[in-house]
Amino acid sequence: MDTARLKENFAQVFMHGDEVALFFYSDLFLRHPELREMFPVAMSAQRDRLVQAIGKIVSGVGDLDQLTPYLRELGRDHRKFGTLPAHYQPLRASLLATLAYFSGEGWTPELAADWEEAYGQVSQIMLEAAAADEMVNPPFWDATVISHEMRTLDTAVIRVAPRQRLTYLPGQSVAIESELRPRIWRFYSIANPPREDATLDFHVRMIDGGELSMALTRRLTVGARLRLGPPVGTLTLDTASGRDVLLVAGSTGLAPLKAIAMQTAELADAPDVHLFVGARRAEGLYDLPDLEKLGALAPRLTVTPSVSDDPGYRGERGSLPDVVTRSGSWAGRDAYLAGPTPMVEGMAAQLAAQGVPPQQIHVEDFGWSEP
């Protein structure tokens, strides 16, 4: 396989932008109409993801070892969409047809062979990972909503009972699909460490116009069915470090950090944990009563709520990074940050300035920002 030739062809083809992925899916659905129902009605986000994934794969195609963990994850993760080994062949045919179409005169039997070989290697790794996962896990976990509380105008706390126990680490997330919005999956962090009854809590903040979040906050009722994907994410407690812990949570970034705070309380040799939780206004501190209870039960846990945009608030006021920074020096701690991107970035920068080494700053970027 000539990887340079393949990369050059990729760059040339994907110059055509969205048209390429559009052609790919139209070609696929024309040849295999039965595959259409595996995808959501609106496809633009799907097309972006496809192009990103192909780009990532092509840029790493010369170094398969480095690419393998990503591909294995991709293969495992695709099980929740109902992807089967038999689907890989139609995808290959449509990918090659798309590349040939956009390469025009430049399409040669050699290029076709390069792509065939690359596709073969990639799909084999994905298929193997999916097959290995099939021995251990279901493709997705069916779950029933057992409580749904609107804590503020736009934040809901949901508890679900999966039919089959889902094994995960505190701080991890799962993708959620609701029968109210078929084929639309969004990641949400689990807000509790594993419980004996296997139930899971989620904190869902309604994003204006958000396809799934609006349904999960405003329309979901007790008894509704959800599908949960496999647990993902690396924002998990380093239990071996022996250092004390700083948790900084903006908005529903609280979910993973609450799970971690509860996990530390259960440790035999519990570290000192300081949890900062911020919102724009006092009513945005949607989980305070629960956190206060938690603080009372865990002697080594301190909870500091703060608000950024409410002059009448009597507690800590200011942006989270400012409140955390002026509350002490955190250089000796492991820091875990979750919430809106600007907050997480600002906080990480201030901690670095305080001398917290980068490997002690753990970040989960939720990828959205406050409206």
Added chain:
Amino acid sequence: MTAFPVADGRLTPDAIRSYAFPSSRFGRRGLDEGHVWEFCRLAEREIVRLLNERTSLADEVQRLRRRVLAGPAAGSGVRPDDGHAEAVAILSRAQQAADRYVADAQEYCRQLTDDARRLGDEILAEARSRAAVVLDEAHAEAGLAAGTGPGTPAAQDGSEPGELEAQLAYLRTFSDVYRTHLHAYLDRLLRNVEEWDRAEKETLTVVHADMSAPPDVPPLPPLPRIPQ
């Protein structure tokens, strides 16, 4: 010229096999020589024609093979894949239209919730400042009624009967003024809410016409809690 048994002017294998050459004229043995030569010329012409046809067919095969290898986008004229490419284009445009409709609906939904959120914030802020004003006014009027002046509610322990009466007068006036203001304010708030309700129903009827699911609209914010 001798009439040979040909189909559309062309010599066929069947004609060669079954052709009966006439005998030579009386007194000579064998076949009619002229007739045989003529038949051979006919056969030669047919073979030349076949060879030419084969050559041009080979050219055509070469040409088509090159075109297929060059991919469906190259060249011009009729291509076997034309129908499929056209179908792909039509489906692509339909998908783009669907994407646009969904994006529009989302944007509309976003605006609607954004407006509702802002309106809710405004109502809440106004209610808060209103409550503060009403409270101040009630204190002032009650103070006057009790003869103690504004800002000195009945905080101290009332041991004298005169003081008790003053406190009572203060509280009575305070609650009267407070209640009147609250009534007026809640009335106005209710009218606002009804107006909002009506406007929203009208919009939803329009939206229902081309959407199966109406956009979610958050409920009204809770009424402000007025300090006791």
